[in-house]
Amino acid sequence: MGASSSTANPSPEAHEQREQETLASAALALPLLRAAFTRTAADAGALPDALAPPRASFRLPGSPPPPHFHDLLARLGPAIASLFSADGAAAGDAGWVPFLRGFNRCCARVSASRSLALLLRVYAAACDATGAPCGVQFQPDEGGDEDGKVVGELAPEEIAAFLWMCWVMTWSGSAPKASGDGGDKSEEPVVVLLPDVTHLVLSALVSAGAVADDDGIWGWKIPSGGKGVKVQEFTSWMLSTASGLGNCLSRYVQDRFRSLVADPAEQESSVSTVNTTFDTSDVYLLTRGRAWAIALSLRNKLSEKFLSASVIGMDTEDLLYRSAIHGKGLSRFWSGVEGYNGPMLILLSAFSKGGVENVDSNRRWVIGVLTEEGFESKDTFYGSSGFLCAAHPIFHMLPPSGKEKNFVYSHLHPQIRVYEAHPKPVGLAFGGTVGNERIFLDEDFSKVVVRHHAVDKTYQHGSLIPNQGYLPVEASVLDVEVWGLGGGATRRQQDMYKKRENIFSEQRRKVDLKTFGNWEDSPEKMMMDMMADPNRVRREDR
Structure with a gap:
């Protein structure tokens, strides 16, 4: 009786662990999560390092990187790791259940607005640690929301830095072990070109009314500055135009944990791919920045195709x-x-x-x-x-x-041309x-x-x-x-279709002379004779 009673009424700790494991398993396999927890629980700095993006040198074509951008990326791992202890756990508490709470905080399925608010919190924390300008602020919410209310105003340069940070988080999923990441620090990091996000920044500014005149769009550049956008208006723009940003943090954390427990041999094999494909310029109308914008706006399977194109370009x-x-x-x-x-x-x-x-x-x-x-x-x-x-x-x-x-x-x-009264x-x-x-x-x-x-x-x-x-x-x-x-x-x-069409075309071009009758009896000869002497009288043979 005692055993059955214990099974029917588990302890609150066991019940919470079961709930957290069920919630986490919907995003990532529990064996993989246990392996990631084992590797990060021994050292206090292991989790921030695991959540840091691969080491790389980011730049824009023909221009230096944005100010503070590399410092911001260096603080990205600690900013995300702080979310794993944001529920009030003790500083030295590195248990399995607190780890699951932090993972579910980042990766559990929640509303899009909540995901975007959490992403803005990560950006604000990274900017605060590096001294970079950031207009995002958080106020306590009377409704009891632990994240608080997002307020403030973002300048165009800050919007661009935020979008580039999100793109790097997407890029890191395709570069789990870039050159110099966790290996020989003396190696030169891979050079990665950031995509052009001017069209996205302009879209946010126009949506918020910061740029009202269409003539002001031509030749507009991000460093030129201008009127900022309130955070609430920027969040509304993301929900309507770039809703895919809501999955950015969740995908990034899952990719980082997969990379942490992946086979080192598989990681080394990806280094050559990183070095040869990511340092590319945009030579087509479908630039990487436009491909990324389309991927963020779609909610179907084609989004993954454009997401890959935004990182390595289209095939x-x-x-x-x-x-x-x-x-x-x-x-x-x-x-x-x-x-x-x-x-x-x-x-x-x-x-x-x-x-x-x-x-x-x-x-x-x-x-x-x-x-x-x-x-x-x-x-x-x-x-x-x-x-x-x-x-x-x-x-x-x-x-x-x-x-x-x-x-x-x-x-x-x-x-076949035919007469059409209204073509x-x-x-x-x-x-x-x-x-x-x-x-x-x-x-x-x-x-x-x-x-x-x-x-x-x-x-x-x-x-x-x-x-x-x-x-x-x-x-x-x-x-x-x-x-x-x-x-x-x-x-x-399509190739098979074209081959069939080419075969049919060749068959139609071939002329078999044996299929023709006698030239003297052919209608072509009669027409030729009539053209030669149209006044000649001909009697129809009956």
Whole structure:
């Protein structure tokens, strides 16, 4: 009886341990967590070191790193480790249950706003330890929230530093054992180029009303400073535009613990990959910064594809078409995308006003379209889902509205020409209706027309380019890119489709003379004779 009573009524400590283990196992396997706990429990400084990012030299293309940035990253590990004892545990308490509490505090599934507040707390703690400027403050919450209320104001430089810190946390998952990290300190750290986040900073400033004039967007740079953004407004922007930042801290802690208990041989094999792939420049329209912004805004499986692209860049084998390489025009475009039955990203660079002076002043913009399926030659709209994207100079995604399904329109000239009283436009279009499209790219890929969102019920409202207004904007196209996102299997299926089409084309080109009848009886000879002597009288043979 006593044994059954003890089993039915466990002690409060055992009950708490069971709850914490159940909660933690949803994020990471318990054997891995026990191994990480064993390696960090012996030394007080082991946990901050384990949660520190890999040692690297971060810089921007052609410019030094942001001030205090390397010092901020050096304090990132201790700032996160402080969360493991934020529940009031004693300083020397290194038990299994307090470790689980700290892990669940960082990695348990909670609301997005709470995750973002915790991420801002880590950023504020790291800035405070290094003396870097930070406008984030925490006030006690009357509702009993242990994290407190987030208040303050963030300058544009602070927003950029926060975003770069989050990107480094993402990067560390692909570089678990970079050169010099935990090894020979005499080795030079790997050089890593930070992505451009100007479009994200501008998006936050415009969303909060700090930049109200569209003309102020052109040529705007982060060091130029300007009006700051309240933390509450910045959090609202993250929830609406970059919701993927809410998973940043959880993914980072899990990646660091996986790296801590990983096989050293596997870690050493990744060093060469880190040194050869991360020191890259952006040469395509799909830059690493734009790929990261798209990854943060998506909530489907494609987010992982763009997240990887933001770290190491897109695989060039996924580039289906680029007008600068393959040539402009709908036929060239079609030869690259035909037969690809998977999601694709189309990026288009253009400038609104004619004249070389607008190109020289860098007043060009980039918009994108994310499709869920391949292209078909139709004279009507089709598709099941899609996104519109303003990528430069400001970023925001426009998901489907759910009211209409005019996602994609791709119409080529028919192979057999017939008379049409009302011919359908030839080109690519997205949203709107035929003749009144949200985005329309002409057959030659020389002109694009962008209309106001009032004409479109397929995609959500929002401007795609600065100074768009209510009238249609006609722009000159500079470059067009198409990236395939379906993976290797989809690309192999496209290759098989192209091979079949090439075989059929070769068969149609071959002429078998044996299949032709006598030339004297052929209608071709009769037509030739009539053209030679049209006045000659011919009697029909009966």
